[in-house]
Amino acid sequence: MLSSITHLLETVLSTKGFYNHDNNYHVALTRDWLSWVRANDAEIMTVLENQASNLVKAATILAESISDYSTLKEKNSILKNLEHRGDELTHELFTIIDKTFVTPLDKEDISELTSTIDQVLDATYGTSDRMVLFKMQKSSIHMQELANLLLNACKEIHNAVTGLPKAKREDLIQYTKAISHSEHEGDNIYRLAIADLFDTNNAIEIIKSKDIYETLESALDRSRDVADVIEDIALKYR
Template sequence: MGQWLSWIKSNEKELLKILDDLAKKAVETSEAVVVLFEDLSNVEQAKKIHELETEADVLTRDIFSELNKTFITPLDREDMQRIASKIDDVIDFMDGIAARVYSYKITTPPPYTMEMAHELVKATKEVEYMISKLQRIKNPKDMIEHCRNTSDIEHAVDDLYREAIRELFETNDAIKIIKLKDIYETMETASDRCVDVADVIEDIVLKYT
């Protein structure tokens, strides 16, 4: 019986470890997006981002398969699934940014993209911090504060997005508008998904503390 219980405990740790790795992968991808905008001629960078996205997909599948095998989970199964799929979404959209920049042959960073990319790094770091604390929520107030930080970052990205779109529509260049609007929207959605993760974490904090 003791052995069985210790197996459950180690399995709980394994689930949170994979979730942790996935959050780290989100930070790595957001930092890679910043590097991409620093030098858009570097084709290898878009490939690197896509590789990170593929690695994140594997981690997400691992979480779902572990959850299917595990009788007792450290947190609600649905909450863990939601966190994993939303972090995976963040990384998918960041891969989408790189894919669009490459497909549309963007050679200079469009206005506001660098600022938005830096905000995405901040947002993914907030997510990584919160995930790292899920194993033992010692300070619920601290967790809620980081959920709020993620929301503040998202508001900053929204402001940048609105400003970017406003200036873009002043250009009257239809092709440019279509391409850049798509990139801006993808960046904004990536930031929205970070808030989705924070919302699930806030629910968990309120439930378990």
């Protein structure tokens, strides 16, 4: 993408009389333009990578808290801070692209990518927050399985986002396939979990657990949305 932007700028500057290989001043001017473009690229990609790293941290903490309920409240507070940090990063990125003329990807693609990542984070924190709200005392094996699948999906999101500047199309597609696989496995586990729920007689626990399962599944569904955006980017720019 950057090479195409570079070529475009050189073409425009040459057409307008600003670019001339025989004129050192004009060459320096062009280099200043290209350095500015690269700086914007780096700034935008850094925020996206920070957002993806923040998401992995949140998914890791959720998986740990579901495995060990003794730390649920403490880790829910950490997740709340990570969710807040995610909102800050999303806002920061929107501010950057709003004032940036040339971006490494279309502004619409960047906006959709940062928004879908934030939605995964919201559902991740939402799962933990519901557990605290419902005063749940233990998790099920299905909750642990869904949380681990979500963590795997978030790690692949991180791999894909950090790979956007240089990764080949095939590599990006492999990351998106791995995310989609986790989401598909999550659907299967969700159905099993709901079926198992109705083998019990505790109506209150059924309601609580069903809500948790639905929120975990929603997080996985949103991860699939991220995969779709990344796949579109891979096909468009590679």
